[in-house]
Amino acid sequence: MKKGPVTIKDIAKELNVSVSTVSRALADNPLVKLETRNAVKELAKKYHYRPHFTALSLRSNKTKTLGIIIPQLVHEFFSMVIRGIEDHAYANGYNVIISSSHESYEREVIDTKALINGRVDGLMACISKETNDYEHFKEFVDRNLPLVFFDCICDEIDAPKVVLDDFDAGYQATKHLIGQGNTRIAYVGGPINLIINQDRMAGYNKALSEAGLNTKDEWIIHCDSGDYEDGRKRSERLVNSKEIDGLFAATDMLAIGAIKNAKKAGLTVPGDLSVVGFSNWSIGTLYEPSLSTMSQPGYEMGLKAAELLIKQIDNPDQMVNETVVLKSELIVRESSVSD
Amino acid sequence: MKKGPVTIKDIAKELNVSVSTVSRALADNPLVKLETRNAVKELAKKYHYRPHFTALSLRSNKTKTLGIIIPQLVHEFFSMVIRGIEDHAYANGYNVIISSSHESYEREVIDTKALINGRVDGLMACISKETNDYEHFKEFVDRNLPLVFFDCICDEIDAPKVVLDDFDAGYQATKHLIGQGNTRIAYVGGPINLIINQDRMAGYNKALSEAGLNTKDEWIIHCDSGDYEDGRKRSERLVNSKEIDGLFAATDMLAIGAIKNAKKAGLTVPGDLSVVGFSNWSIGTLYEPSLSTMSQPGYEMGLKAAELLIKQIDNPDQMVNETVVLKSELIVRESSVSD
DNA sequence: TGCGCAATTACAAACGTTTGCAACTCAGCT
DNA sequence: AGCTGAGTTGCAAACGTTTGTAATTGCGCA
Numbered sequence: 001m002k003k004g005p006v007t008i009k010d011i012a013k014e015l016n017v018s019v020s021t022v023s024r025a026l027a028d029n030p031l032v033k034l035e036t037r038n039a040v041k042e043l044a045k046k047y048h049y050r051p052h053f054t055a056l057s058l059r060s061n062k063t064k065t066l067g068i069i070i071p072q073l074v075h076e077f078f079s080m081v082i083r084g085i086e087d088h089a090y091a092n093g094y095n096v097i098i099s100s101s102h103e104s105y106e107r108e109v110i111d112t113k114a115l116i117n118g119r120v121d122g123l124m125a126c127i128s129k130e131t132n133d134y135e136h137f138k139e140f141v142d143r144n145l146p147l148v149f150f151d152c153i154c155d156e157i158d159a160p161k162v163v164l165d166d167f168d169a170g171y172q173a174t175k176h177l178i179g180q181g182n183t184r185i186a187y188v189g190g191p192i193n194l195i196i197n198q199d200r201m202a203g204y205n206k207a208l209s210e211a212g213l214n215t216k217d218e219w220i221i222h223c224d225s226g227d228y229e230d231g232r233k234r235s236e237r238l239v240n241s242k243e244i245d246g247l248f249a250a251t252d253m254l255a256i257g258a259i260k261n262a263k264k265a266g267l268t269v270p271g272d273l274s275v276v277g278f279s280n281w282s283i284g285t286l287y288e289p290s291l292s293t294m295s296q297p298g299y300e301m302g303l304k305a306a307e308l309l310i311k312q313i314d315n316p317d318q319m320v321n322e323t324v325v326l327k328s329e330l331i332v333r334e335s336s337v338s339d
Numbered sequence: 340m341k342k343g344p345v346t347i348k349d350i351a352k353e354l355n356v357s358v359s360t361v362s363r364a365l366a367d368n369p370l371v372k373l374e375t376r377n378a379v380k381e382l383a384k385k386y387h388y389r390p391h392f393t394a395l396s397l398r399s400n401k402t403k404t405l406g407i408i409i410p411q412l413v414h415e416f417f418s419m420v421i422r423g424i425e426d427h428a429y430a431n432g433y434n435v436i437i438s439s440s441h442e443s444y445e446r447e448v449i450d451t452k453a454l455i456n457g458r459v460d461g462l463m464a465c466i467s468k469e470t471n472d473y474e475h476f477k478e479f480v481d482r483n484l485p486l487v488f489f490d491c492i493c494d495e496i497d498a499p500k501v502v503l504d505d506f507d508a509g510y511q512a513t514k515h516l517i518g519q520g521n522t523r524i525a526y527v528g529g530p531i532n533l534i535i536n537q538d539r540m541a542g543y544n545k546a547l548s549e550a551g552l553n554t555k556d557e558w559i560i561h562c563d564s565g566d567y568e569d570g571r572k573r574s575e576r577l578v579n580s581k582e583i584d585g586l587f588a589a590t591d592m593l594a595i596g597a598i599k600n601a602k603k604a605g606l607t608v609p610g611d612l613s614v615v616g617f618s619n620w621s622i623g624t625l626y627e628p629s630l631s632t633m634s635q636p637g638y639e640m641g642l643k644a645a646e647l648l649i650k651q652i653d654n655p656d657q658m659v660n661e662t663v664v665l666k667s668e669l670i671v672r673e674s675s676v677s678d
Numbered sequence: 679t680g681c682g683c684a685a686t687t688a689c690a691a692a693c694g695t696t697t698g699c700a701a702c703t704c705a706g707c708t
Numbered sequence: 709a710g711c712t713g714a715g716t717t718g719c720a721a722a723c724g725t726t727t728g729t730a731a732t733t734g735c736g737c738a
Contacts, residue, residue, distance in 0.1 A: 004400075005456055005482050007694060018718045023696060033716060048478060050456040054402065055694035057393040058723045061343075073421060079413035086439065095453060097436045100425065114434060117344055117389040118724085139387060143344050228625065256625060283622050286567065286595060346724060357688045362726060372686060394724030397693050457694085 006047040015039055026051075057118070065095045066309060067120035069111055071128040071152070073100045076281050077298045078126070081150065084302025085124060092310055094121075105130040112136040122146035122309045127154055129191045129225075146312035150305040152194055160308045161323045162301050166196045169294045169328035170203025173248045173276040176292070176330055178211045180337060182246030182274050186219040188235050188258060189250035190226040197222070200250045200278070219244060223254060231257030240265050245273060252277035252284050252293055259289075259335065274336040289334035297326050345386040354378060365390075396457070404434045405648060406459035408450055410467040410491070412439045415620050416637045417465070420489065423641025424463060431649055433460075444469040451475040461485035461648045466493055468530045468564075485651035489644040491533055499647045500662045501640050505535045508633045508667035509542025512587045512615040515631070515669055517550045519676060521585030521613050525558040527574050527597060528589035529565040536561070539589045539617070558583060562593060570596030579604050584612060591616035591623050591632055598628075598674065613675040628673035636665050 008026075012019045017036065025032050025040035026049075032040075043049075057063045066089050070078045082098060089096050097120060099111035108128050113136060115123060123140060125147065134154050140147050141157060150162040177185050187204045189197045201220070208215055218238060223230045231254030238244065239261040249255035255277030262273050269275055269289055277284060277293040284291035304324050312320050347365075351358045356375065364371045364379035365388075371379075382388075396402045405428050409417045421437060428435050436459060438450035447467050452475060454462060462479060464486065473493050479486050480496060489501040516524050526543045528536045540559070547554055560577060562569045570593030577583065578600040588594035594616030601612050608614055608628055616623060616632040623630035643663050651659050 009694075019695080020697075020719080021717060023694095024717095027696085031716075036716085048481075050452070052694050053456050053458040054393055054396040055457070055723090056696090058397050058693090058725095059695050061723070063393065073412070074415060074418035076413060079418075082412060083439075083441075095436070095438075097434070099434075100422075102422075113389070117392050118394070119392040142387075228621075260625075282567075283625065286599075286622065287625065288627060348724075358725080359689080359727075360687060362724095363687095366726085370686075375686085391724050394693090395726090397695095397723090398725050398727095400693070 005052070006044075006049045007052065008049075011040060011043050011047070011049065014043060061118075063119060063121050064093060065097055065120045066306065067115040067123040068096060068098045069101060069108060069115075069123065069125040070098065071101050071103045071126060073098070077151075077279055077296050080298030081126075081302035081305070084299040084304075085306040086302075088303050088306035088310070092306075094306075094310065101128045103128045103130060105133070109136045112140065116140060116143065116145070120145075122148070122313050124148045124150060124305045124309055126151045128152075129194055132193070144316065146309055146316075148305050148309045148312070150301055152196060155195070158321060160312065160320055162305045162308065163323065163325055164196070164296060164301070165325050165327050166199035167203040167206075169278070170200035170248070170250075171207045172203070172328070172330050173278070173294050174204045174207035175211075176332070177246040177248060177274055177276055177336060178207060178213065180246070180270075180274050183213055184219070184244045185213065185215065185246035185248060186221070186235075186238060186244045187215070187248050187250075188221045188223065188231060188238075188254045190223055190254070192222045197250055204248055226251035226253055228253040228257045231255070232260055233257075236261050239267070239273070242267070242272075247273060247275045248278075249275065250278050252279050252281040252291055255291055255293070255335070256283070256287060259287075259291075270335055270338045274338065276330075276336050280331055284333065292333045292336035293331050295329040295331055297328070300326055344391070345383075345388045346391065347388075350379060350382050350386070350388065354382060400457075402458060402460050403432060404436055404459045405645065406454040406462040407435060407437045408440060408447060408454075408462065408464040409437065410440050410442045410447075410465060412437070416490075416618055416635055419637030420465075420641035420644070423638040423643075424645040425641075427642050427645035427649070431645075433645075433649065440467045442467045442469060444472070448475045451479065455479060455482065455484070459484075461487070461652050463487045463489060463644045463648055465490045467491075468533055471532070483655065485648055485655075487644050487648045487651070489640055491535060494534070497660060499651065499659055501644045501647065502662065502664055503535070503635060503640070504664050504666050505538035506542040506545070508617070509539035509587070509589075510546045511542070511667070511669050512617070512633050513543045513546035514550075515671070516585040516587060516613055516615055516675060517546060517552065519585070519609075519613050522552055523558070523583045524552065524554065524585035524587060525560070525574075525577060525583045526554070526587050526589075527560045527562065527570060527577075527593045529562055529593070531561045536589055543587055555582075565590035565592055567592040567596045570594070571599055572596075575600050578606070578612070581606070581611075586612060586614045587617075588614065589617050591618050591620040591630055593617075594630055594632070594674070595622070595626060598626075598630075609674050609677045613677065615669075615675050619670055623670075623672065631672045631675035632670050634668045634670055636667070639665055 008019050008022045012022045022040050025037040086096055101108035134156050137157050147159045153161045221234050223234050235258045247258055255275050259269050262269050267273050277291050279296045280293045284293050347358050347361045351361045361379050364376040425435055440447035473495050476496050486498045492500045560573050562573050574597040594614050598608050601608050606612050616630050618635045619632045623632050
């Protein structure tokens with residue numbers, strides 16, 4: 001018995017024809033006699049022949065694979081992004097390889113370099129919050145490998161980008177809180193080195209100043225992560241102080257952390273404190289009170305990123321360089337509306 | 340200017356040596372003169388030379404890539420499994436390619452076949468709940484490609500497996516409820532065609548009969564999914580009937596669905612109804628009441644699966660065929676303990 | 679001068695494909 | 709009989725590597 005998978009050679013030998021004939025027959029090339037074509041195809045089917053992926057890639061210099069680099073996998077938003085990417089990729093005959101940097105700059109660099117040579121036809125990346133140096137991405141671009149950024153982008157590099165209108169989202173959320181009659185509104189956000197958080201906060205400030213409201217330094221909190229525990233701890237003193245009547249959190253988890261504090265301090269939400277989160281995680285519908293939040297269209301973002309990337313792969317000469325901005329929508333639930 | 344990535348050939352040409360010399364120099368082979376070696380390495384560094392992944396794979400017939408097939412990505416358990424797999428894989432020089440079947444049999448087949456020829460060195464799979472036919476996995480094994488199942492396994496195929504002791508977990512959970520003084524205990528589970536759900540229910544039955552307690556057909560509910568909404572709808576009548584004082588759910592989401600029903604019906608949890616979930620999702624700590632649950636060591640499962648797979652890849656002749664059984668632990672929180 | 683040996687390097691095959699081109703067969707025509 | 713051309717098929721190169729073996733060089737020594 002022969003070991004390993006069936007190759008074109010095996011079929012050729014068994015049929016006493018050359019490999020080129022087999023190759024052509026499988027491609028249904030009319031140059032080869034119908035009889036031969038059928039014989040080849042039959043045998044290929046019998047042996048479950050499947051073209052060797054690596055050989056194909058080497059020949060065509062195409063892997064039909066897209067790389068994704070994201071900071072976290074265990075994350076509803078990123079999972080949705082991946083799903084969007086996958087759907088568009090599969091539909092266009094591409095596979096996908098995902099590398100999760102676990103928010104580590106070092107891992108991000110390793111992953112990027114691992115993908116750099118002939119492994120993927122292009123890359124989609126969301127930079128980690130640790131990342132401040134972009135050399136690894138530059139190297140990617142230098143090799144003419146298509147690159148698309150999404151969500152947490154890097155401004156320094158000339159590449160198409162898909163982002164959320166975080167400024168507008170922050171603005172909408174805060175304006176909604178103001179509309180509910182709140183006047184002392186706090187902001188609890190994620191790492192401020194990320195552009196997305198800068199934008200969300202800028203939107204918050206804009207809405208306040210537009211309404212003639214003031215904020216205080218103590219009402220603005222930056223957390224190292226967007227996690228629940230981080231948010232709970234850091235917002236504890238602020239919430240307990242009872243100085244504020246509204247709170248916009250840049251993450252649903254931060255929002256829930258704050259609400260926990262409020263409950264513990266005997267405050268009611270939304271009665272004493274109105275809260276709006278960010279991202280529309282599924283927990284927001286289950287939590288009590290259910291959480292008002294800003295939508296974050298991850299699926300659409302993934303779809304769009306994949307679309308831009310594949311467009312770039314198919315037209316290598318044409319320098320695409322658009323930035324797609326997706327809109328966020330306010331989702332009103334219990335946590336922000338006192339009746 | 341030259342296009343595309345630098346190859347060994349480019350370096351060879353520039354240095355007026357042969358490609359083999361360059362190849363050996365880069366491997367630091369003492370056969371080539373130190374001087375030459377250094378010159379080559381220097382140039383390689385200057386041009387950011389990186390070996391072409393596909394070419395390497397073709398030559399060695401190794402992709403140094405492991406395939407993962409899972410039913411869902413947006414799932415805390417699977418995300419942890421992936422993390423475990425990744426950690427072990429990276430540590431051993433392997434990359435990972437993930438295919439999410441989205442619980443679709445069809446997609447699972449497509450994904451498996453896409454990985455089948457020279458794309459990965461081995462595969463780890465958790466079958467979807469739609470899957471009843473295992474031909475695609477058989478084909479994998481027939482080609483001597485290492486395969487490891489985890490969590491939702493397929494008994495028909497001879498391959499190493501990593502599973503949770505679901506029977507014991509179901510037993511422990513139910514026993515805990517009995518220990519809390521509950522005597523009329525219901526079971527709300529996921530799709531019963533999956534072995535894991537059969538086992539969890541069997542554990543439930545064992546604990547009941549051991550304690551001399553009875554159950555009723557109406558107290559046993561099988562949901563098509565393990566989702567919140569499914570669980571809420573299907574357990575509504577049962578919970579409203581107020582016949583039961585304890586409930587073991589095969590998923591945290593099903594548990595929360597049931598608790599929502601109880602709250603709506605004016606019942607207190609755990610006062611009127613004690614609930615134990617399954618999987619230890621993070622929402623369980625945030626929810627009110629916090630949720631008692633069974634741990635599901637996803638990280639360890641992934642780690643072990645990767646370990647078995649790589650062992651198999653490294654020793655192709657040695658037919659490894661062990662089944663690793665991991666234990667689940669009871670995590671007691673508020674939802675099951677009335678004081 | 680010529681031989682052998684060590685040191686260094688180059689050549690070529692191989693991995694599994696695809697594809698341009700050459701080669702072969704055979705029938706039909708002059 | 710010989711030429712043409714259509715219909716088939718095979719050869720060989722190429723993709724970027726690695727590696728066994730052959731080739732080249734220069735030196736020491738008889």
